[in-house]
């Protein structure tokens with residue numbers, strides 16, 4: 187029994203800066219119908235918003251949002267899985283989608299050489315809360331530290347590579363101030 191607190195500490199420091207990454211089984215993800223792998227580290231990070239579902243502020247609501255996006259991507263779009271590599275909620279948690287090493291379905295031309303991160307919510311006129319923005323940056327840094335994202339990665343908004351409003355005007359103006367952002 188005395189081992190348990192030590193094990194717990196190991197789990198908590200498993201990611202940098204207190205970031206929590208909820209694995210697929212933590213949100214009851216469905217199994218993918220097909221899986222393709224990509225090589226790491228990847229050179230790009232692509233930022234998205236969900237538009238709908240809207241922002242989620244509790245883990246329970248963010249789990250529902252992840253499930254609803256996965257259902258839509260698989261059942262309506264006919265994709266193999268949720269399209270994004272990760273979702274990030276306004277609860278400050280990151281949620282594993284396809285993860286670090288699987289080809290995504292979020293930005294044609296970049297699906298096999300990027301990590302696609304979706305900030306759950308509609309960020310056209312509102313800025314995501316600071317804990318959500320921090321979680322995205324910590325997730326990217328963790329990916330770099332773990333060799334999943336290249337140290338000289340380029341950060342882009344979805345609208346730079348596809349004809350779309352994504353990731354919303356307000357969020358796009360925010361990420362354009364971040365390190366590694368490239369104006370494409």
Ligand SMILES: [Zn+2]
Pocket residue numbers: 233234235292344350352353
């Ligand atoms: Zn997008």
